[in-house]
Amino acid sequence: MRHPPSLSSLRLFLQVAYNRSFSEASRISNVSQPALSRTIRLLEEQLDTRLFDRNSRNVALTSAGEALLPIVERLTADFDHAFSELAHSFAGERGRVVVGALPSVAAGALPSAISSFRTRYPQVEVILHDHLSGNLYQQMLERQIDLAITTPPETEGFEFEKLMDDPLVLVCPIGSDLDEPGPAQWSVFSEHPFIAMAPRSSVRELTDAAFNIAGLSVRGLYDCTQLATVGALIHAGLGITALPLSTLGMLHSDRIATRELEQPSIIRRIGIATLSGRTLPPAADAFRRHFLQKFRTDRQSGNAGNQSILRNDR
Numbered sequence: 661m662r663h664p665p666s667l668s669s670l671r672l673f674l675q676v677a678y679n680r681s682f683s684e685a686s687r688i689s690n691v692s693q694p695a696l697s698r699t700i701r702l703l704e705e706q707l708d709t710r711l712f713d714r715n716s717r718n719v720a721l722t723s724a725g726e727a728l729l730p731i732v733e734r735l736t737a738d739f740d741h742a743f744s745e746l747a748h749s750f751a752g753e754r755g756r757v758v759v760g761a762l763p764s765v766a767a768g769a770l771p772s773a774i775s776s777f778r779t780r781y782p783q784v785e786v787i788l789h790d791h792l793s794g795n796l797y798q799q800m801l802e803r804q805i806d807l808a809i810t811t812p813p814e815t816e817g818f819e820f821e822k823l824m825d826d827p828l829v830l831v832c833p834i835g836s837d838l839d840e841p842g843p844a845q846w847s848v849f850s851e852h853p854f855i856a857m858a859p860r861s862s863v864r865e866l867t868d869a870a871f872n873i874a875g876l877s878v879r880g881l882y883d884c885t886q887l888a889t890v891g892a893l894i895h896a897g898l899g900i901t902a903l904p905l906s907t908l909g910m911l912h913s914d915r916i917a918t919r920e921l922e923q924p925s926i927i928r929r930i931g932i933a934t935l936s937g938r939t940l941p942p943a944a945d946a947f948r949r950h951f952l953q954k955f956r957t958d959r960q961s962g963n964a965g966n967q968s969i970l971r972n973d974r
Contacts, residue, residue, distance in 0.1 A: 663706055664706075665703050665706050665707065667735075667736070667739060668699075669699050669700075669702065669703045670703075670732045670735065670736065671689075671736060672685065672689055672691070672696055672699050672700065672703075673700065673703060673711065673725075673728070673732060674729075674732055674733065674736065675688055675689050676696070676700060676712065676719065677712075677721055677725065677729050680718075680719045680720065681719055682696055682697060682700075682714070682719060700712065707724070707728070709722075709724040710722050710724065710725075711724055711725035711728060712725055754783045754784065754943070755783075755784055755785070755941060755942060755943035756784065756785040756786075756787065756941075756943060757784060757785070757786055757787070757806055757807075757941070757943045757944040757946075757947045758787045758788075758789065758804065758805045758806050758944075759774075759786065759787070759788050759789070759805065759806065759807060759808070759809070759944075759947065760788075760789045760790075760791060760796040760799055760800070760805040760807065760808035760809070760810065761788065761789070761790055761796070761808065761809040761810065762790070762791075762792070762793065762796075762809065762810050762811070762862065762930070763790045763791075763792075763886070763887065763910075764887060764904075764906065764907045764909075764910055765790075765809045765810070765930065766788060766790035767790075767909070767910055768906065768907075768909050768910070769809070769955070770788065770809070770951075772954075773950065773951045773954050773955070774786050774788070776950070776954060777946075777947055777950045777951075780950065781943070781946060781950075784943045784946070784947075786947070789804070789805055792858075792860065792861050792862070792885075793808075793810045793811045793861075793862050794860055796808040796810045796933070797810075797813055797814075797815075797818065797933070800818070800933065800934070800935055801817070801935070806934075806940060806941060806944035806947075807932055807933065807934045807940065807944055807947075807948055808932070808933045808934075809823070809930065809931070809932055809933075809951070810862075810930065810931075810933055811862045811928060811929060811930060811931075812929055812931065812933075813933060816936075817935065817936050818933050818934065818935060818936055819933065819934045819935070819936050820931050820932070820933050821931050821932045821933075821952075822929060822930075822931040823930050823931045823932065823952075823955060824906075824929075824930055824931075824959075825927045825928070825929050825930075826904040826905050826906040826927055826928050826929075826930070827904070827905055827920070827921070827925060827926065827927050828863075828866060828867070828870065828902045828903060828904055828905075828921060828926045828927070828928070829902065829903065829904075829905050829908075829918045829919060829920055829921060830844045830848065830900065830901075830902055830918060830919040830920075830921055831890075831894060831900060831901050831902065831903050831908070831911070831916055831917075831918055832852075832894065832900040832916065832917050832918075832919070833894055833895060833897055833900075833915070833916065833917065834914075834915060834916060834917045835917075836897075836900075836917070838852070838900060838917070838919070839917040839919075840919075841919075842919070842920075843919060843920040843921060843922045844919045844920070844921055844922065845921075845922050846870060846871070846874040846876060846921060846922070846924070847874070847876065848900070849867075849871065849876065849878045849900070849902065850876045850877065850878050852899060852900050853881055853898060853899030853900070854867075854878050854879065854880055854881060854899055854900065854901065855880075855881055855882055855884065855890055855893050855894060855898065855899040855900065855901040856880025856881060856882060856883055856884070856901070857883070857884055857885070857890070857901075858883045858884060858885045859883060861885070862928055863902075863903060863904065863907075863928065864880075866902075866904075866926050866927075866928055867880075867901075867902050867926075869926065870902070870921075870924055870926045873924045874924060881898075881899060882898075882899075887903070887907055887910040887911060888910060888911070890903070890911065891910070891911030891915065891916060894911075894915075894916055895915040895916065902921065902926075904927075904928040905918075906928075906930075932948060932951070932952070934948075
């Protein structure tokens, strides 16, 4: 065999073998009969054997043709199956997506989005990493995650698509002297024990910035990494804090009270971050588009699922 036969010539061989007719095979394959005859002749020359016995009225497979037929059927079926699977992967219907998210996003916005995505794309595996913002960006650089739902990057090299802004609010025990109508002043944090989030967390950076703008000296207590811990400490009467409005769903809302905070108005911005210059894998891009559509639809409809997105993490 001088050269391996092409897949197109093997497909034409199948049509002639199935139809026992060059004219019918040329019609089905949408090629001219002379072109079909030339292709079969070249295929026979490549294989150095005659594949069909033919005269003016009959076409029949030779013994070599009979031996070739199941091999070509298997080859073309495997080829078609492989590219069908590949087409599903290119469409984002197969594969794996690794999503990074802030803990409050992971507990608030993502579960329903992952559930609806898995219903639509049952063959895609979804892996979730919940970390602080700095860890998420490092994991993106190391290609451990495909995308992250987090705060804006502090360095170049990333794309950031804004989803929402969320103001910081005062969080205090129900029934305390701070549990009253109307906005609170930032100075309350210098007058009461302040329960702080961990250093380098996005919330800690915001509260530190607010105290600096307001000219306050506030000593943070506990340095919590989990919002549930903050809620428990507040409920125990150990202090107060300032949190983005969207994180409140992770606290025991029946145990805490919230108030707006006066100037400076401090917000935490949340969006979808990806590496600049990197094309997302198809499954990851499908998840990104699904999450954006669900977020926007829920936000417009104002349904319960959307409220958890808006209130439980930005």
